[in-house]
Amino acid sequence: MISYSDGKEDLENWIVSELGFHPDTLGKSEAIMCLGNGYMGLRSATEEPYMKETRNLFVNGTFNKAQVNEVTELPNLADVTKIDIRIDGERFSLEFGEKKDYIRQINLKTAELTRIFEWTSPKGKKLSFEFKRFVSLHNLHLIGMKMTVKSLSDPVQISFDSGINAQMSNSGAQHFLEGDRRIVDKKIIQLVQTTNESKVDVVINTTHKIMINGEEIVKDPEMNMARRKVWLTYDFSLQPNDILEMEKLTTVYTSRDKEYKNSDYQIHTLQESSLKDLQDCLEKGYDLLFQSSKKEWKNKVWNAYNFEIKSExxxxxxxxxxxxxxxxxxxxxxxxxxxxxxxxxxxxxxxxxxxxxxxxxxxxxxxxxxxxxxxxxxxxxxxxxxxxxxxxxxxxxxxxxxxxxxxxxxxxxxxxxxxxxxxxxxxxxxxxxxxxxxxxxxxxxxxxxxxxxxxxxxxxxxxxxxxxxxxxxxxxxxxxxxxxxxxxxxxxxxxxxxxxxxxxxxxxxxxxxxxxxxxxxxxxxxxxxxxxxxxxxxxxxxxxxxxxxxxxxxxxxxxxxxxxxxxxxxxxxxxxxxxxxxxxxxxxxxxxxxxxxxxxxxxxxxxxxxxxxxxxxxxxxxxxxxxxxxxxxxxxxxxxxxxxxxxxxxxxxxxxxxxxxxxxxxxxxxxxxxxxxxxxxxxxxxxxxxxxxxxxxxxxxxxxxxxxxxxxxxxxxxxxxxxxxxxxxxxxxxHHMKFTIHWRAQPVTFFLTSSTLSVKVENKGKVAFEMYGKTYECNDFIEIKLDSME
Structure with missing residues (x-):
């Protein structure tokens, strides 16, 4: 069920929620709660995998023809969102055990996706989960993820695999050649993909930061590679009330990026510059990076478009x-x-x-x-x-x-x-x-x-x-x-x-x-x-x-x-x-x-x-x-x-x-x-x-x-x-409607009720408009009574 009323106070009418987990209807929320910034789009599949999920990561402009008898399409890039979680050695899935208070929601105001629920394992152990995710509007190449797990009842062993999975396709069509993979300092993963026909290079970097009860854990993970895939395995023991936090930051760059349009492009330059960006992001962490993106949404979108409806x-x-x-x-x-x-x-x-x-x-x-x-x-x-x-x-x-x-x-x-x-x-x-x-x-x-x-x-x-x-x-x-x-x-x-x-x-x-x-x-x-x-x-x-x-x-x-x-x-x-x-x-x-x-x-x-x-x-x-x-x-x-x-x-x-x-x-x-x-x-x-x-x-x-x-x-x-x-x-x-448009380089704000129209020219340049056969000119503010005008 989709809910529109979960936002309270300053978030009223800003939250779209999915109430309850339904493994047969995953596509709806994956799509309408997708994240992006125009450079890339990330479908909002859950972290843990399910049969009917669809994992998509697209970067605009990276078109490729998978086979000579097919048309070009946007290729589905490697997946960075999947996390294989095990509780006491058993695969975590909401199709097993008992779930309580499940909610997944997109905050339109901040462009952050969250998912929260409590879960009781088949062995009777209770845990709470919170997942957060954003695609930055401040840094177009950045994806941020955060997972928080708390043991509510018993000691529990938790382990998870997380990395970059390039075994993805477009409904079965594979667009990429096998690419280079490496793990830097046992912490940062880098994977390179190149489209098989258009020869677009894609470089994806990802890294993790682990904390238990607020203290960073420095522990070498198990490192793994397979065909088109590279990942790290982490393993921890939690006591009752222990809180595990994992931040995962990812950068995505391609040779189609505008800065490489007219330069002597080299793949190693793309690898090193994208890696440097991730390292800079790692120093800031999820919360600071998210705040930067949130600020961009406020200034570039919500304050700029200034759209408000007062409706029953x-x-x-x-x-x-x-x-x-x-x-x-x-x-x-x-x-x-x-x-x-x-x-x-x-x-x-x-x-x-x-x-x-x-x-x-x-x-x-x-x-x-x-x-x-x-x-x-x-x-x-x-x-x-x-x-x-x-x-x-x-x-x-x-x-x-x-x-x-x-x-x-x-x-x-x-x-x-x-x-x-x-x-x-x-x-x-x-x-x-x-x-x-x-x-x-x-x-x-x-x-x-x-x-x-x-x-x-x-x-x-x-x-x-x-x-x-x-x-x-x-x-x-x-x-x-x-x-x-x-x-x-x-x-x-x-x-x-x-x-x-x-x-x-x-x-x-x-x-x-x-x-x-x-x-x-x-x-x-x-x-x-x-x-x-x-x-x-x-x-x-x-x-x-x-x-x-x-x-x-x-x-x-x-x-x-x-x-x-x-x-x-x-x-x-x-x-x-x-x-x-x-x-x-x-x-x-x-x-x-x-x-x-x-x-x-x-x-x-x-x-x-x-x-x-x-x-x-x-x-x-x-x-x-x-x-x-x-x-x-x-x-x-x-x-x-x-x-x-x-x-x-x-x-x-x-x-x-x-x-x-x-x-x-x-x-x-x-x-x-x-x-x-x-x-x-x-x-x-x-x-x-x-x-x-x-x-x-x-x-x-x-x-x-x-x-x-x-x-x-x-x-x-x-x-x-x-x-x-x-x-x-x-x-x-x-009851009223308010919005800002641009007319001949002038931002103009309109405020409408059933009986009045107010027009404010933000830069105080002259704007002329016609209404019901009468022409008005305004270079500051004007209010017009609408009664009996038609």
């Missing part, structure tokens, strides 16, 4: 903190060559690959809250232009065709070719997304537009942004197919966001976003022609922009855009959707587990039904109403409501990306009860009571969606063609 349901506040915690630990803020994985760094799901999840569901948080990190994530996409251009050429197109799944920037398309079993035919299904789900190129363009509009970062645009927009526009111009009979361009044989509909023509989302991409390129070309001829000249020489500009003009105006049909204003999701068979989907709409429709139908059958996996056509309104197309009658408020009423009942939300968008749109059209219900469900994707939702890792996009649902939905913060717009509609049981 305390779950809402802890859900927002859970979102901010995971957004911090999943994001490689340290290196612009790396993106965010769909499962973050919490599990092997989706192989560590980046999707459109980043640009549309995660990046908005950073654009509005931490623009420097947003810039880094968009620069990652710029570095991926080489792979995007390669994919375009391979598919017979021009420009940049971004991969559906991305890994190392230059890798290009890394989507696996085969997926699940077809329940009807028994054959393995083909994953078509890597071939024909192409809207990601326009999604990335939208993200660049959103970033520039919110930040005004012209340097980024000159160096990176314009090139991305122009080259994706050229892709779309080459992708369009001319219909001579209708005298217009179409986009055939694609997958839109609704992945239940494969090989469709004129997916509305894809067509409109391609249109937006080309129109944006036209606007920026004309802008540069007037304002920055030097940048335009350089890009023209590289991308043949003069010819491309003519093509964008010609093709954008003749691109087919599905119109709202006259009888009900519904925009067809694609050219056949509205003619498909309607079925009763209540069984799947009320499902406790996603994708249950696949138990009854295969993909070919689902393709013939009016059933939608996730927000598709509806996503258009959320995106395009932020742009210069906001006044287009085809995406008006009236049309938005009509389409919401039509498509939401047909949408199963079988993707974790879907709920937040629907919540925001429900809020827009005034259905506050539905908006909050969908917001709550999006929070529960990972944080809820279902114990099998997160086994493969957390859902990064859904976690980003929690912040979006609160800020873009209930607070009504929205970009509207370069302007900051506010349409607040708080849930009835939210």
């Amino acid at each position: 349901d305390s779950f809402d506040q802890i859900a927002l903190r859970f979102s901010l915690y995971h957004l911090t630990i999943m994001t490689p803020a340290h290196d612009e060559r790396m993106g965010i994985a769909a499962k973050a760094l919490s599990g092997e799901g989706y192989k560590g690959h980046s999707f459109w999840d980043t640009e549309l569901f995660i990046l908005p948080f950073f654009i509005f809250s931490n623009p420097e990190v947003a810039k880094s994530l968009l620069t990652y996409r710029y570095h991926g232009l080489e792979g995007a251009r390669k994919k375009a050429v391979e598919n017979g197109y021009l420009g940049a065709m971004f991969p559906w799944e991305a890994a190392w920037p230059t890798d290009g398309e890394v989507t696996p070719k085969l997926g699940d079993i077809d329940i009807i035919t028994g054959e393995q299904t083909k994953i078509w997304s890597g071939f024909i789900e192409q809207h990601i190129s326009a999604d990335i363009t939208f993200a660049v537009y959103q970033y520039y509009s919110v930040t005004g970062d012209i340097e980024f645009m000159d160096d990176y942004g314009y090139e991305i927009i122009f080259d994706t526009a050229s892709f779309w111009a080459s992708r369009l197919e001319w219909n001579d009979e209708k005298q217009e361009f179409h986009i055939n044989n694609v997958i839109g966001p609704d992945e239940y509909k494969e090989h469709v023509n004129d997916n509305a989302f894809t067509n409109y976003m391609a249109y937006f991409n080309m129109k944006l390129a036209i606007r920026y070309y004309e802008k540069l022609k007037k304002e920055n001829s030097v940048v335009l000249k350089n890009l023209t020489e590289q991308l043949n922009l003069d010819e491309s500009y003519k093509l964008w003009q010609l093709k954008a105006e003749k691109t087919f855009l599905p119109m709202p049909r006259e009888k009900d204003l519904v925009i067809p999701q694609d050219d056949t959707y509205l003619q498909l068979k309607e079925i009763d989907i209540s069984k799947y709409k009320n499902q406790e587990k996603v994708r249950t429709i696949y138990r009854d139908f295969n993909p070919a059958q689902i393709n013939t039904f009016q059933v939608t996996k996730q927000a598709d056509t509806l996503l258009l309104f959320y995106l395009l109403q932020q742009t210069f197309l906001q006044d287009d009658n085809r995406i008006s408020e009236t049309v938005k409501q009509a389409n919401f009423n039509y498509y939401e009942p047909k949408t199963l939300h079988d993707s974790s990306l879907s709920l937040a968008t629907h919540s925001i749109l429900a809020n827009d059209i005034g259905d506050m009860d539905l908006a909050y219900s969908l917001f709550k469900k999006s929070c529960e994707v990972d944080l809820g009571q279902m114990m099998n939702t997160s086994d493969d890792g957390i859902h990064a996009a859904a976690i980003g969606g929690i912040w979006k649902g609160a800020v873009f939905g209930f607070a009504g913060i929205r970009l509207r063609d370069g302007l900051l717009s506010i349409r607040p509609k708080l849930p009835k049981h939210w």
Whole structure:
């Protein structure tokens, strides 16, 4: 059972707990309580091993292809968390003996994992255990662990094995060559791993400090080595009330680290520098190191984002903190060559690959809250232009065709070719997304537009942004197919966001976003022609922009855009959707587990039904109403409501990306009860009571969606063609909401109640915003009454 109410006083609504030990549902807490700092992610498996555990340690950017017939993935590094404990010579396990008061919890405020319980051995001896663990936000290479064992009743012999175990794999796939191992001064262990294809070196160092009753024990351990494994064995006798403490500190370094990017890299340099770091950490010890990390969390995260909700349901506040915690630990803020994985760094799901999840569901948080990190994530996409251009050429197109799944920037398309079993035919299904789900190129363009509009970062645009927009526009111009009979361009044989509909023509989302991409390129070309001829000249020489500009003009105006049909204003999701068979989907709409429709139908059958996996056509309104197309009658408020009423009942939300968008749109059209219900469900994707939702890792996009649902939905913060717009509609049981965003390099703090909006410009620079048709300017503080404003 997951509990949200164990934090007291200054920790109220900061603690997520697992009450009771359940060996068959370990994955939930391993994932949602994972630790990390953007450089690395550590899944929170227990110290003692269990059959259904998953031990994962990932370092961002270390992609490798295990075999020639597999796609590249983030390799699972050697494990440092497992401790084989023996009590009186017998293996310690919570599946034996009796346990009492078991609790495992993550403190979101300090980013420390703890596990506490009492245990009675099969021989009747009572002991108490406490385990602590953190991954430092101060030193990105550091993992800290601490184990405390107290004998409560009898003399007891305790021994344990602890070290580095490189016998790990990614679901059976081994990514590393056998590496060097050594033990320094009978105390420090060092193990080297090198990926077998990408040749990334990994150096892991670990050491232990043992104390009994507060006094350090200097005792030579037994030293052991085996294939891909090295460990130390410690053995102690405890009398009643004796307390054994063991601190274990680990450093992790790789040859992908940025400091080795442009240097004459040598493996021995990595070994010695990483070892020196561990030795320095050993002098400080767990507690001081943890305090340094805790301070970073306070200053860089909680004080910076300043997010607070006063709700009658305390779950809402802890859900927002859970979102901010995971957004911090999943994001490689340290290196612009790396993106965010769909499962973050919490599990092997989706192989560590980046999707459109980043640009549309995660990046908005950073654009509005931490623009420097947003810039880094968009620069990652710029570095991926080489792979995007390669994919375009391979598919017979021009420009940049971004991969559906991305890994190392230059890798290009890394989507696996085969997926699940077809329940009807028994054959393995083909994953078509890597071939024909192409809207990601326009999604990335939208993200660049959103970033520039919110930040005004012209340097980024000159160096990176314009090139991305122009080259994706050229892709779309080459992708369009001319219909001579209708005298217009179409986009055939694609997958839109609704992945239940494969090989469709004129997916509305894809067509409109391609249109937006080309129109944006036209606007920026004309802008540069007037304002920055030097940048335009350089890009023209590289991308043949003069010819491309003519093509964008010609093709954008003749691109087919599905119109709202006259009888009900519904925009067809694609050219056949509205003619498909309607079925009763209540069984799947009320499902406790996603994708249950696949138990009854295969993909070919689902393709013939009016059933939608996730927000598709509806996503258009959320995106395009932020742009210069906001006044287009085809995406008006009236049309938005009509389409919401039509498509939401047909949408199963079988993707974790879907709920937040629907919540925001429900809020827009005034259905506050539905908006909050969908917001709550999006929070529960990972944080809820279902114990099998997160086994493969957390859902990064859904976690980003929690912040979006609160800020873009209930607070009504929205970009509207370069302007900051506010349409607040708080849930009835939210008494107030407070948060800080950045607008044009100005931190701005908002405080919302049901009746007032307070705006404070932290640096006292002028900020203008629009609310319900009225424009306000503020360079210090303003309070606005909300009553009767709509």
